Structures are given as structure tokens and as C-alpha cells.
Amino acid sequence: MDIDPRRLRVLLAIARTGGVLAAADELRITPSAVSQQLNKLEDETKHALVVRTPKGSVLTPAGLAAAEAAEEIERALNVARARMEGGAELAGVVRVGGFTSFLRTIVIPHLPQWRVQYPQLQIRIFEDDLPALIRMLRQRELDAVVVELDSATAAQRSLPAGMSEEPMLDEPWKLVVPSDALIDTENVDLARLPLPWIGVEHSAANASVIGRLHRSTGGQVNTVHQYQETLTALALVAAGEGVAVVPALALSGVVQDGVDVLDVPGLGTRRIVLRRFDRRKSVNGPMDTVARLLRESVAAFDAHAVAQRP
Template sequence: MDIDPRRLRVLLAVARTGGILAAADELRITPSAVSQQLNKLEAETGHALVVRTPKGSSLTPAGLAIAEAGEEIERALSVALGRMQGGATVEGVVKVGAFTSFVRTLVIPRLPEWRSQYPQLKIQIVEDDFPVLMRLLRQQQLDAVVVELDSTTAGQQALGAGMIEQPLLDEPWKLVVPSGTLIATENVNLGRLPLPWLGVEPSAANASVLDRLRRTGGAAETVHQYQETLTALALVAAGEGVAIVPTLALAGVVQDGVDVLDVPGLGTRRIVLRRFDRRRTANLPVDTVARLLRESAAAFDTRGHREIAT
């Protein structure tokens, strides 16, 4: 298989924007050029990569595999670029909005290192819910926002004019159940679990997973409604229900009385950075912060994180 890596950028744009026209706008090329590059990439791989529908475009399983490889290349290039830039002088204040698990695991532990590397760069963190953060971004009170998405439905959200999306991390969703509830994880019927599903705050990506499962008969009505993962774990340990939790949120967490399971069909959580395109301005502090966030996310091992004690 001989693939021109330059075409991966086009496939990634389609995956992130959910359509040919939106991808063309992001890449600043014509829609026909996007289609041509996709056709050539499909010819090179020998597989259909994109399914075109009246509502937009989505990636086939083969397309997802190629896109994931493209994201790995993109991250590696970002790390290499950062090393080449070295200790270049970067000054200014960058305000980044993000959700709890990302801030706690991938940002705060790195702040001392970043402060030492860029003493003139001030990174300010704003932790809040998705709707609030996006409103602040549109009002230009934030420079960038870290967003969580259910990867299966990620392309269905349209970005605002001039806004771009950069991938940070893809991680598996986990099923959390009371200890001993499921003896085996093979052939788990998500629609016939012995306990109800725990409800989650509607703007969270977990809620999108529940909606997706509900449409396919894999989830019933929910009980309770939580916002923080620690609350969900406590409810599960108390035998109140089962929950879908992202891998990152479990890092460093200890909670007795629960089992964390990998179950086929749950999919993955996609974490991206949203910001407004400032390509015409060179060496923006926000560019440096975006790179630092990508490097921190790339260093997180979704397979080797600390599991919850059971």
C-alpha cells in the first residue's frame, strides 16, 4: 500500500467537520479538490473511506483506521516541531477552558515544567461545563477550549465560522459496574444489564453514548444524574446502577467496590482543542499552548493508566 501522506490531512478534515464543504472551508480549498483527494486516497488504500449522505459525510471502519494513523502522524510532527522551536521566547497570557479530568491529569501536573520552559507565558485554566466554555470562547473571553466528544457522533457538530478543531486524544469508554456483577465481559448485552444506567449531565460526552446505545436498544432509561466521575463511582459502588466513564477520568482514582470493564460497542471518547484560526499571525502564544497540550495528551497511555482498585 503506497499512500501519499498529504492526503491524510484531507481525510482528517472531513472526519472533524463532518462534510466535504466544511472540510474544504477549513482547508481553504475547493470542495472538488477535497473529493479528488479522497478518491485518490481510496484508490491508494483499496477501500472506501467515506460515506456521503444528505446530512454530511462519515468515515467507514477503514476510514477511521486511516484517520487514526493520520492523527498519530500529526501528533508526532507536533512534538518534533516543538523540539525544533526549543526555548523560543513566547510572551503573553493564554486562557484555556477545559473539563475536570483533562485539567487534573494532563494540564496541572505539567504546569511547573511549562512555566520553567516559558517563563514569560502565563497559562490560565478555566474549568466549567461545555456550554459555558463554548460561550466564553465565542465571546473571545477564552483563547481555546478542550472539548470531549463521543467519537461516533463527533462529526455531527458544526463548528462556528473561523473555528478550527485540533485532535488531542482518543481513549476507550469504560463500563463501570459494582464488583462481581459481571463474571465475564464476552458477549455482554448492554440492553440487559442487571442494574439501571446512571444518568449524566446532558452536555457531557457520556450522555451522547447513552443516547447512541438507547437508539440501538443497548440502554434503557436512567436513574439519578451525576456530573463528576467520582459521584458516578460512588453510586456504582453503592449498587445504584452502572455507568459509562472515560479512561482519563479514572487515572489515579481509587474507589472500592467497582469493576472497570472493556466492553465492545462502547466506542471511544475523542478529546479535541477548539480555537479560532489565527494563521495570519505568527508565533502566537496560543499556538505554543496548543502544542504543549498535544504533547501532554500524546504522552498519556490509555492502556497503562492506573486502574481503580476493586
């Protein structure tokens, strides 16, 4: 089976955006060009890769396998490019803001290694909610901010002038329910859950997911409580107070009795991006080096997560 790897980029864009038109916008080509490349890729693989529905395009099992291969190629190219760009001895302070699960899982475990690798480079992390971090970025109190988005609604936001955005990771949203709360965990109807949603702080990407589900199902979305940390959400779910949608990354290394974690079609994915101002063409500055280190850390984590899948 001979596959032109360049066509995989088109399939990956469809997977991330949820449709041909949105993929065309992201790739800056025409929708007909996207359809043509997809048709050729399906001819090459001899499999149907995408099913078009009234709510968008859904990848088939073969499409998911091809999209995973495309992500591996993308990660490998990013790491190779970063290594070729290299960098001499760097000195300076880089201030990066972000949210708990990314800082805890992707950044903090690598700080000792980065300190040895770049002894003159000081990486300072700041944890806060998104509005506060963006305000600090605009005031140049931070050099970059790691932002979480609901992939399905990511195209609806706009960036301030002069701000760039670099994709870091796409990961699945998970439905967390009290243990044995659902009789059938294979066919979950998101519009008819037996418990209310646990409310999340409004600026979090989880809130966008709940709003999107409300619009798509046409049902009433009732929320109770309000949380900011995933551990709080899990505790509330374990207590039988409701259900929650959380990203896979936030569950890494977390053990919580009394909950079931489910993969449910329709939840979509969380997109993690790095935002900063005044991105230079040079790749040898302190901030550019930190961005490269973050990409490499994400790639290593994602590769490990894929290897651990049953």
C-alpha cells in the same frame, strides 16, 4: 512488508469516523478514493483491516494494530512540527477552559515545567461545564476551550463562524459496573444490562453515548441520578445504583473499590479537541505556543499509556 505510510492516514480516518463515507468527508476526498487506498493498504499488509457491517466499518485486530501505528506517526509529526516552529521568549496571559479529567491529567502536572520554560507566559485554567465555557469563549473571556465529543456523533455538530477545531486525543469509552454484577464480562449485551444507567449532565459527551446506544440497540435506556464528576459516578456504581460509561482518561490515577471497568465493543471513543477563534497562520504567538504544549503533553501521556498496556 512495505507499507506506504500515507495510506495509514486513510485507515485512521475510518477508525475515527466509523465508516468510509465519513472518512471521505473528513479527508475531503471521494469515497471511492478512500476504498482504493484501503484496498491497496490491505494488499501491502496482506491482512484484512476493515470489516463492513450495517452499522459502519469495524477494524480487525490487524487494522487496530495498523491504526495504532498511524496514531504514533501522527503524534511524532505533530511534535516535530511544533519543535521546528519553535518560538522566542513569549509574554502574555492565555486562558484555557476545559473539563476535569483533561485539566487534571494533561494540563496541571505540566504547569511547573511550562512556567520554567516560558517564565513570561501565564497560563490560566478555567474548569466549568461545556455551555459555560463556550459562552466565555464567544465573549472572548477565554482564548481556547478543550471540548469532549462522542466520536461517533461528532460529525453532527457544527462550529460557529470563525472558530477552528484542532484534534487532541481519541480515547476509548469504558463501561463501569458494580463488581461481579455481570456473570459474563467478555460478551456484554448493552441492550440487556441488569442495572439502569447512571445519568450524566446533558452537555457531557457521555450523554451522547447513552443516547447513541439507545438508538442503536432499540431498547429502553433507563437512567437514575445525575452526576457531573466521574468520582461521583464511580461511587454510585460501587453502591450498586447502576452502570456508567466513562472515558479512559477520567480513570487515570483513580482507585475505586467495588467496580469493574470493562472494554465493550460498540461503546466507541471520546474525541478531545481544542476550539478557539481567530486562529492565525503564525505559530509564534502565546496561544499557539500553549496549543503546541498541549499537543506535546497529550502525545507524552498517550505514549506512556500505550507502553503501560499489558
